[in-house]
Amino acid sequence: MTGFGRMPRKEDARFVRGRGTFVDDVRLPGMLHSAVLRSPYAHARITSIDTTAAEAHPKVRAVLTGADLEERGLAWMPTLSHDRQAVLATDKVRYQGQEVAFVVAEDRYSARDALALIDVDYEPLDPVVDARTALDADVPVIRDDLEGKRDNHIFDWEAGDASATDLLFESADVVVAQDMLYPRVHPAPLETCGVVADHDAVTGKLTVWATSQAPHAHRTLLALVTGIAEHRIRVISPDVGGGFGNKVPIYPAYVCAVVGSMVTGAPVKWVEDRSENLMTTAFARDYHMRGELASTSDGTMLALRVRVLADHGAFNCTAQPSKYPAGFFHVVTGSYDLRAAYCAVTGVFTNKAPGGVAYACSFRIAEASFLIERLVDLLAGELGVDPAELRFRNLLTSEQFPYVCATGWEYDSGDYPKALQLALDTVGYTELRAEQERRRADDEYLGIGISFFTEAVGAGPRKHMDIVGFGMADGAELRLHPTGKAVLRISVQTQGQGHETTFAQIVAHELGIHTDDVEVVHGDTDNTPFGLGTYGSRSTPVSGAATSVAAQRVREKARLIASALLEVDPDDLEWTPGRWSVRGAPDSGASLKEIARAAHGDVDLPDGVDGHLDGSCVYNPPNLTFPYGAYICVVEVDPGTGQVKVRRFVAVDDCGVRINPSIVEGQIHGGLADGIGMALMELMAFDTDGNCLGGSFMDYLVPTAVDVPPWELAELVTPSPHHPLGAKGIGECATVGSPAAVVNAVMDALAPLGVRHADMPLTPAAVWCAIQGRPLRADLAIE
Incomplete structure (x- = not known):
């Protein structure tokens, strides 16, 4: 192939x-x-x-x-x-x-x-277990090893325009606000x-x-x-x-x-x-968030205000770009055309295991996406507007791209309304709402939850992002042997994503050779170029781009060698997959295999061509890539037991050009299961003495095949304009978008019972307590 x-x-x-x-x-x-x-x-x-x-x-x-x-x-x-x-x-x-x-x-x-x-x-x-009390004057100082440390404060960080945001809130017709916890979860590879x-x-x-x-x-x-x-x-x-960041x-x-x-x-x-x-080992999430969303009376969203308390455990080990210690910086405004936004984050030490990995999300985007999507549903309830209709009124349109969001990041491309409409059509939204009305009349609780997310992946550019001072660029080195077989050496590392297949396909695409003739080498620092590895969906957006450019450089070098081999001017050659031939005389040409042999032979090579057939690239992306998606979850809730059953899940993803659709779909399947696990069952909890209550799979539940429905997938393809292949990345999208869809669905089911919000995970106990008007804080055995 x-x-x-x-x-x-x-x-x-x-x-x-x-x-x-x-x-x-x-x-x-x-x-x-x-x-x-x-x-x-x-x-x-x-x-x-x-x-x-x-x-x-x-x-x-x-x-x-x-x-x-x-x-x-x-x-x-x-x-x-x-x-x-x-x-x-x-x-x-x-x-x-x-x-x-x-x-x-x-x-x-x-x-x-x-x-x-x-x-x-x-x-x-005395341990400090609750981040909400970590800065109290009477609590112990955890990091007294740090010179001059007198409290448990780590950092304060902000993004956006506070003054412009406050002005829009003052003039807004409607404001919804909600405190939320995105609890501590574990990648559990x-x-x-x-x-x-x-x-x-x-x-x-x-x-x-x-x-x-x-x-x-x-x-x-x-x-x-x-x-x-x-x-x-x-x-x-x-x-x-x-791996999942762990x-x-x-x-x-x-x-x-x-x-x-x-x-x-x-x-x-x-x-x-x-x-x-x-x-x-490194956990994820553990963010206490307060979000406020301002709107006009007709549902035009104006501004977003966010305050976050980030629990980073006993040592600050978050795997994030050092300029952005708290995340939330890319897409706190989600997929909507807001006029202003302001986000402030405070990080604190607690007596919990350190970390804060980018578990299947690029640097806290899962938390930011969950926050805005819950607020949009709360606003829809406040206005009495269908959640899908409210999103249509505020989603970015294709004509607005490239779009600079309220925190200053430029989204590359997309057709958001088309994606949402495709999701609604796939799930049969109108019919589902009619079914919901009929079943509510019989005291049956069907919920339909929508989540629309924009992800930001491909960490770089290096001028914006680094890890411990190392710029987030990655490399690829490609060499063709005299027989035309290729070896590609990459700096990213697979943990099940299928790099040996995907990267071979990129080389095959650029050079017109068979994927069986491409060996992909990774995971060995003596035999691969320097790079910062795989997380934050960096592989295809960064090292995949490096591979594409390196292959293009091999192709161009092959053109120069072919010109010497065929004794023609390089400008007289044209490319067809796997072959350079003389323009106007397609039978006169040389295959890549013949050119590779010549590159190692006695052909008199052009000036500046030193032999062999190879190329390399260290790719510094000009921008992040911005995949996005529209998800719809359908649940049934038993109010007597609090049990939630996920009946259907539709996922529409646009990750740009898809190199191997089978691998893309596998990534989405895994991410959706992750999201359902976080929404309904996964929780790393602690008692008042700081004892971890999730130290085994008997206590820390992860979803199995029994807990997830058959996934229903659909796709759009909007190429990234700045990526050599138009690819955007997919590895973390489903985990970012799916928890809000599940929680919105459960809250939609419970709306007739007066339930407005409940924190994840929505275990049967948490749902039952929410119905009784006694929200459960399951993450800490304190209340």
């Missing part, structure tokens, strides 16, 4: 045969195993640590504590948000599950057993985090196999933390069983495994269990 279209994923051949290679499959001679001792307290001082009994265990090779790392200058490591995080706790623990000691043993069972032999004396401190570190004391070379979404960033950070020269570090990210950060155990290998002289493996993954 050449070019774009449906085709089976190339990587699936090894996966369906059980031939994938994951970090836990790595076996090295003399390899040791490790385990982490974690704090049982959310907040406590460490008065002493006695490792004598553990070190005496016959199979234990090393025990590391914070004091040991402090001697090496490794007690603290930088985070992606310019904070610092303890590798192993030295002064005190700041969240339940924080790393306190690291045991290296001959097998993983002995390493785990030895944890019980370590005696740690803790002095418990199928494969947990893990690492194998192998330090060679003779060569000084460090090789690390890691479950990484960003191998090059991990290499650089490991160099900064350990002091090992970066060119002596090789990070290999083999097959990765899902595998962007470096975790303390990664550093400990490196030190463990340096101390023992042997490779050290660490793989966490499911409870460790859920309780201590």
Whole structure:
């Protein structure tokens, strides 16, 4: 196959045969195993640590504590948000599950057993669990390790025009306001985090196999933390069983495994269990939001005002561009033509696990999209207008693109009303509303929820965005062998998205060769160009663009070589897929395979052409790309039990040009399941002592096939005008758009019972309490 279209994923051949290679499959001679001792307290001082009994265990090779790392200058490591995080706790623990000691043993069972032999004396401190009280004068200071720190404040950040927004609110006919919680959720990838570190004391070379979404960033950070020269570090990210943002950060155990290998002289493996993954690795969301939407009496939306309290846990580790510490900066106004907007965000420390990953959303866009879509439904209820009609009155039209939103970002392209109409037609909206009226008469509660979202993906441009000072550009290197077979090396890292297929299709599209003749290399810093990895739907918008440009450069170089081979002027050649031929004489030409051979042969090449057939590109995107979609969810609610059943879900997505529709649809299916999980069941809750109540899949529920309906998909294609392929990206869209559709549907079902709003997750208990007029705060066992 050449070019774009449906085709089976190339990587699936090894996966369906059980031939994938994951970090836990790595076996090295003399390899040791490790385990982490974690704090049982959310907040406590460490008065002493006695490792004598553990070190005496016959199979234990090393025990590391914070004091040991402090001697090496490794007690603290930088985070992606310019904070610092303890590798192993030295002064005190700041969240339940924080790393306190690291045991290296001959097998993983002995390493785990030895944890019980370590005696740690803790002095418990009062925990700060509720972000709403984190800035109170009488609460403990969590980050007293920071010089001069006297409170739990992290940052204040704002976007938009506060004065212009306030003026529009003063003149508005109608204002709706709502406090909302987007609760803490977890990416919960199928494969947990893990690492194998192998330090060679003779060569000084460090090789690390890691479950990484960003191998090059991990290499650089490991160099900064350990002091090992970066060119002596090789990070290999083999097959990765899902990431969803969870595998962007470096975790303390990664550093400990490196030190463990340096101390023992042997490779050290660490793989966490499911409870460790859920309780201590990077979470997402946890935003307390207040939104206000101003409108005229006829439903023309005027302005949006937002205040957010962001709970970032004990260390600020958010994987976000450093200029935008809180997100919300791209699309807080959603898909609507608002005259002004203002958003202010305050970040605080609490005694919870650190993080704030871009879990299937580009830097807090899921929260922003949820906020505006809930407000639009509340405004529709206030005005007595159908939610679809209100959206039609305010959606951006195709003539308005490129459109600069109220916070200053330029949306690239779209036809929003057409997408919404397609969703309404697909679901049979008019008939559903008629059914709803009939069933309400029989005290049956059918709900129809609409969500329209604009996503902003393809993080870059580098002038706007960086991670720990590294601009968010990515590269691609393409080389054709003398036989015409191609090798593409990319800097982004797949975690199931099908990069080996999609990127081969891009090369095939540009060069007219078969996808079977393209090998895609990724996940190895010694064999790929530098880049910041895969998250925020960066792959196709950034590295896919780099691949396209690199292939175009190969094609242009092939033209020059073909001119020498055919002894004609380069301007006399014309391109047909896979071949340069003489204009007006199509039989006189050379295939790409023949040109590749000539590039490595004795043809007298033109000036400036140095032989071989290759091309590369470091792509710095001129702008983000802005995919969008219209989603409609249909639910049935049992008011007696609070049970919600999702009956139908229609998703219309416009992600620009679709390289492989099958992969696009798979991404949408997964994202929709994510959204239903967050809306109805997923919750990382804590009790008043800071104990995590979601440490297993018995407590932290994720949706299964039983919980989701058959998805009904439709599409539009509005190419991005600045992307070489017109592609916009799709990986996170469904997770951004679907929670609001589900919640709007449940609130629509409960409207006759007087329910205006309830926070996610809409578990049966939460829905039942909302019906009783007693909203449930399930995230904290305080009220």
